């Protein structure tokens with residue numbers, strides 16, 4: 001039997017020499033989930049001027065502790081006039097602090113008398129200089145770094161860009177993926193099953209994960225168990241895609257053609273990994289394209305996608321946070337032991353005051369997709385290990 005290769009070696013071979021794709025300029029409105037190719041420097045102060053954090057009264061701190069005439073009314077969206085010393089101004093949340101004022105008191109602490117010509121407010125004396133003033137540039141200062149290259153544009157980053165009045169950004173082109181589902185038994189979910197057939201559940205599952213990881217699916221084909229067709233479709237995939245993903249057909253059976261077709265067209269870098277599920281996973285290249293040959297079992301595809309496809313897509317996007325999944329330690333609510341293969345167990349995480357508890361789905365067989373349904377994480381049980389209930393186990397958090 002071929003020696004099993006470690007997951008670390010496999011990742012190293014897979015990611016070696018991957019270069020980020022071309023850069024394209026796109027509208028921020030269409031940039032959700034994309035990865036910045038250039039750093040962005042702030043060009044505006046945010047907020048652009050000192051403004052009030054409360055509905056209340058703005059004044060000079062030295063004037064507090066007495067009745068003050070109300071000399072102005074400032075609402076958000078309007079430029080204020082300078083404060084007349086010895087007066088206060090009525091101000092609302094977001095309203096710009098008038099030049100000369102340095103402090104805001106919330107209205108609940110102020111007694112106001114509003115008569116036609118003589119509006120006055122009593123400002124308490126126990127207030128602190130600068131209270132309730134949101135300083136210009138407190139969030140972002142013009143000229144400082146705003147977002148680093150490699151940042152994935154999620155909600156807060158998109159908000160930040162808009163705050164700067166930026167409408168277009170340079171992002172990496174999404175890696176193009178060809179997804180080839182092998183197996184004579186595989187049929188589309190729209191078809192009813194003849195004896196011996198099963199529906200293609202891997203395709204929609206992987207499509208969704210690829211979308212979450214930021215790739216673009218450019219080719220989806222069913223590949224019958226036939227060497228010549230496998231070869232032809234792999235060749236076509238290599239022309240169209242940066243990454244070729246195959247499912248099934250990588251084990252040792254006579255109808256497992258992917259590995260041989262890969263060897264005939266390109267290079268097989270690694271095969272037979274010390275992981276469960278996913279042992280027969282094959283990694284290689286056809287021309288410039290990387291190939292990840294996932295075993296057909298749905299759980300092997302699910303785990304393989306998180307362990308290999310996510311970092312691979314992350315490398316094409318030069319996105320550092322995609323290189324590894326966030327890790328956390330949990331107490332196992334189960335007992336298990338491993339032999340030569342590291343086990344990636346699908347677990348649900350429970351966050352308790354005593355710490356995190358990992359609950360494993362009872363049936364961890366690689367054909368049982370139910371085990372992935374509620375999985376928050378993969379608990380990684382190393383090779384040749386006995387893990388007892390209550391023992392500590394490292395978990396990979398399944399987050400894109």
Ligand SMILES: Nc1nc2c(c(=O)[nH]1)N[C@H]1C(S)=C(S)[C@@H](COP(=O)(O)OP(=O)(O)OC[C@H]3O[C@@H](n4cnc5c(N)ncnc54)[C@H](O)[C@@H]3O)O[C@H]1N2
Nearest residue numbers: 181183199200201202248249250251256279295296297300
């Ligand atoms: N003699 C040995 N047999 C097997 C070994 C071994 O070492 N020696 N390894 C086993 C392991 S572990 C795995 S994993 C599987 C992987 O085999 P393949 O990658 O060649 O996958 P297939 O045989 O094509 O399919 C496996 C299983 O998954 C079903 N499948 C395939 N594609 C899909 C799909 N798109 N959607 C849903 N289900 C799919 C397929 O029908 C099979 O049941 O090999 C073991 N055998």
Ligand code: MOO
Nearest residue numbers: 277278279300366
């Ligand atoms: O290594 Mo295969 O992916 O179970 O069960």
